[in-house]
Structures are given as structure tokens and as C-alpha cells.
Amino acid sequence: MSSLSKSVSTLPSRTKVLGLYHNMLRSSLKFDNYNFREYFLRKTRYEFRKNMELTEEDKIIAAYNDAVKQFTVLKRQATISEMYHFDKTVVEPQGKVSGAEKN
């Protein structure tokens, strides 16, 4: 986990990239705010998919390091979002219990 928060100077392995991707998705999911959560999920997926097409080594390293920086911000902000609760919006199910009841 902690190695995923560090920048690299050589080509990161596939496992490492995927690990970072999953951690960013997980952090995005933690946002209490619906709109932020959806945005960061959409954005993370888009960025990683786009960067999968990169072939040049230094571009891959730069993209990875950039994502590492974004991940640290995301982690902090997801934690802050979890500390301040507001009512859910009209497009959000009220939580797992009622969601299950609905089905």
C-alpha cells in the first residue's frame, strides 16, 4: 500500500499500476458526497484507460507519478468528506438497508 504512494523513476510494473488504479477507485468510492464520488470514479477510470495506450517509457513514468500525486490528494479529501455528512440527494438510495428492502 505505502509503495503505491511513492513516485517511481523506472517503468512501474503492471501490478503496481493496477494497484494504484484500484486504490484510487477505492478512495473515490469513499467520498460521502455523491457528486464528488461519481466524478472521481469517472475521472479515474477515464485517465487510466487513456494512459493504457501510452507506449513511451518516460510518458508512462510521468503519468504514473502524476497519478500518485493525485492519489494522495484523493485519499485526504475522501477522508475529509467522510467526516462531514449531509443528507443524501434525491438520486441516491438512502443506504444499503433501504436499498435492499427495495429489491
Added chain:
Amino acid sequence: MLRNTVLRQNCRLSFKRLLSSSHKPWLAAPAAADKQPIVDLGASTSTANIVPPTGAAILKGGFAKDTTYGTRPIYLDMQATTPTDPRVLDKMLQFYTGLYGNPHSSTHAYGWETEKEVEKARKYVADVIGADPKEIVFTSGATESNNMAIKGVPRFYKSTKKHIITAQTEHKCVLNSARHLQDEGFDVTYLPVGEDGLIDLEQLEKAIRKDTCLVSIMGVNNEIGVIQPLEEIGRICKKNKVFFHTDCAQAYGKIPLDVNKLNIDMMSISSHKIYGPKGCGALYIRRRPRVRMDPIITGGGQERGLRSGTLAPPLVAGFGEAARLLIQEYDFDKNHIEYLANKLKTGLLSIEDTILNGSADHRFNGCVNISFAYIEGESLLMALNDIALSSGSACTSASLEPSYVLHALGADDALAHSSIRFGIGRFTTEEEIDYVINAIHKRVNFLRELSPLWEMKQEGIDLNSIEWSGH
């Protein structure tokens, strides 16, 4: 019984509006508008005390909330303000936790570290519009920037120049600044706009006089989202050697803007319209050729003496980060907003008797303004308490007065009253847009069922042919 009352009240309301639409000139003629302060416009209309009759209570019966879902409305009022991006907050928190130095303290490290961050922010803000960081002056927002430019420049040149030009659809802070100058003895021309909301370039050129000092035309209109032809306006201003100021509070970072390509001398920018903090903004002021102005706020001489007072580094750095993100996310945001706007427009304009207000081509996608004929915009807003919308700019929608912007476009009272603005942004989701389309369809139908005018229209009665006298 209940329904009867509703009908009657609704009837009275609409009839009155129809009657009062017998062509009040409003802002049509600049000369006529000269005397009245803009904020008081139409205070005499008799409808102000009438509450939309149906009320939310009845409507709620018709549309019981699904209690398995939350209650907070969907936010679709991005022209009023935008949510602060978490990445912006992350930047700002550093200044509330450790970096508290005064950026103007030049004798110690606390000052230096904050100053460095302020200058970084200045560069990010400048980069979005192709400006030099030295040309950016931080202010408290676009309102202050507009006041600064519109009052400051003519006052500086007042010994030789006595005239400024602006448009009828500008934001209130521009119009009221211009009004203020009139009290000081300046002449102001308020250019009319066409049905599409755009100014006529020929008219602009004709309005320019020997003693014209300043032209102020906004980039993107906050109510209808139309984009004025800034490049052509810039060219005309340059040719005639008058300063060109543009209020780009709604345009900055959302449409391509280059101050050199567009010949812009001054540009007002607001932080809270670009996912930055509220209470911060900037004025771009060209250095070559130099634009000179009388500062409104004097004091310690900060910001090149044009805007004294200690800067607010948390806000400035947040604003800078928001600007940096605008460049980084430009395509991603643009494509997303365009996709959602097209979906919303198609979805809503498929309802009978709806009109998209403002030019269909020269517009920023994130602002969709639609009129729903035979419905009170205010009743629709009340019926839509699960969606945060506005029937115009934030400052006018508190009253029941129809929008002066839509009036300037030539819309009659009834149509101006039935308009709603939808603001889409970075954090809007497709799910929200689907919800909104569905909700509006249902409630427009519901309200029209209650409307006697709609009934008459369905029966093929031409509403314009009816004599309402004796009512």
C-alpha cells in the same frame, strides 16, 4: 373545490400577466431607463404579492417522494455558483493549517512562502487566458473587478473622455456601475440585443464617439448562456482606440479565451464560478499598451497600487488551483457538459410549446435556458423542490419580476415568466439529468392540466384574440 380555487387564482394570475405584457418598454430604450435605478425595475407590477396558487403541498400529493432515496435537491444552478472542488480545498487547507504568513511581509520566511504560493496562483490564473501574471490583480470577485474597471478607467480619463458603452443584458453589477457613472456626469449607451441575445456589431461601431473611453461587453451571459462575439468587438475597439472590458465571470475557462487574440484590455474573473472558493476573483489589466485607472480601494499599495489590502492567500491559492484544474480538465469537462446539455435540451424541447432562449449556436453548453409556455416559471420552480434551479440570475429570482435579460431579447412577460435556467457543470451526473428530464415532463403536464390558458389553447382559441377588458 380546491381545484376550483386553484383554477381561479391561476387564471387571475395569468390574466394579469397577459395584461401587463402590453409592451412595457423596460430597458428597451436607454433614454427611458436612464432615470430609474435598475434594481427597482417594475416595482409597480401588481403581481408581486401573489403566491403561486397551487403551492408545493398539492403537488407533493401528485408526486409522492420515494422515501428510499435522499431528500437533498439535485444542484443544477451552476451559474449562481459551483461546488468547491475537493482538490481546491486540499490546496486551501495548507493555508489554514500552516502557511499563515502575510504575503506582503518581505522580511521573513513566513511571508516569503505565502508570497511564493500567491505568485504561483497568479500564473495559473493568467495562463488560462494567455496573459502575463503581472497583468492579474486579485480582487474579492467579479463584482469588484467590474466596479474597478467600469468606474476606474473612465474616472482616470475623465478630462477628455465622457462616454462609455455597454449592453442591456449585462450583469447587474456592470449596469449599476454604469448607472453610477451617469450620476457623475458620464454618458452611457446601453446597446440593445437581438432575439438571439447578441449585440449588433454595426450598432456598436456607430455608438462609438470621439469621447468614448470604454466598451464593456460580457463573454457568456449568466442567464441565457449566449457568447458575445468578443473577437469582433475587440477588433472594433482597437480600431477606434477605446478600451475593451469584458465580464468573463461565466466564460473564463469554459470557452477558449486569449486576451491577445481577442484584443481584450480588461477582463473580470470570478473564482466561485470555476469550482474555486467564494470571495475571490481577479481583474486582468493589459500592460502593453497600458490601461490606466483610478483605484477604488487605496491603502498600502498592494497589487500594483490598484487594489490595496492584504490578499487572502487561502482564497487566492484555491482560485489558482481551480484555474490550473480548468486547463488540465478542459477537454474532459467540455465533453461531459456538452453530452449532458444535449441530452437535457433534447429531452426538454421535446415537450410541446417550449423554447430555448438565446442563440442556438453561439452559446456555452453549461447554461440551458428554456421557456415553458402556459406555465408560471415560479410555480414550476415550487413544484420542482427536488431540483435546485433558478428562473434567472440569483439576484432577480428572489422577486417575482420577470428577467430583464429575457425582456431585452424581446420576450413578452408571459414567456419571460415561464423560463427556467439549467446549469450543468463538472460534477453533474447523467443520472441527475435523467431524473430532471423525467421530473420536468411530469410536472409541466400536471401544471398545464391546471392552466385555463392551456385548456383554451387545446381548444384552438387564439389567446391573442381574446379581449380581456372588463376583468
